[in-house]
Amino acid sequence: MTSRVLTVVAAYAAFGLEPGAGLIAAKRAFRERVKTLHPDTTEPTPEALSRLAAIVDAIRFLEKTLPACMEIGISAHQARQGLTRSLRSGDRAIIVRIPPGVTDGACLQAVGEPDTTVQVRVLAATNEPGKPPAAPDFEPLDDFVEAFSRPSANARFARWIRKAQSAA
Numbered sequence: 001m002t003s004r005v006l007t008v009v010a011a012y013a014a015f016g017l018e019p020g021a022g023l024i025a026a027k028r029a030f031r032e033r034v035k036t037l038h039p040d041t042t043e044p045t046p047e048a049l050s051r052l053a054a055i056v057d058a059i060r061f062l063e064k065t066l067p068a069c070m071e072i073g074i075s076a077h078q079a080r081q082g083l084t085r086s087l088r089s090g091d092r093a094i095i096v097r098i099p100p101g102v103t104d105g106a107c108l109q110a111v112g113e114p115d116t117t118v119q120v121r122v123l124a125a126t127n128e129p130g131k132p133p134a135a136p137d138f139e140p141l142d143d144f145v146e147a148f149s150r151p152s153a154n155a156r157f158a159r160w161i162r163k164a165q166s167a168a
Helices: 008-015 023-037 046-065 076-081 139-149 153-167
Strands: 068-075 083-089 092-098 107-110 113-123
Touching: 008 023, 008 046, 023 046, 023 068, 068 076, 068 083, 068 092, 076 113, 092 107, 092 113
Parallel strands: 068 113
Antiparallel strands: 083 092, 107 113
16 A cells, blocks of 8 residues: 655645644644544444545655654753653663753754754652752663663673683
8 A cells, every 4th residue: 555645744734734843743633633533433334434645645654764862851840951761662671861941842953873862851840839849850860870880691691601611
């Protein structure tokens, strides 16, 4: 089956978005459209199924042509201070450096990943007025460092073989 969507402009138009709105906005629009067009919620008429197929083609086209985009939520304090975070993309760990003074909706490139962008969402403060903001958490970064400093199973096995050979 051939794709009905041949350009990025046409893919965004299938969701009613302006070109360049971004993959995250397209995915949100896709989810909303699927909720209304899915055969479980709407009578599966040829027109509804055709529109559903068109938006599925559009999101597949955008996922194939646009860089991967992830979303991260940070506090207002963290946005003012800046921080480094580690995210998981499948089985890969991705690092993103968030500069001080970043604003809500900013898109940043992941460190060493030219095809991965991260959209920053500054979350509303949950602290009470007069209380100092909570310290930024470094747990994801600690997990990332732990994953890369810990020897792999293959490295441990090779060390075990070398140790057994030297004992013989």
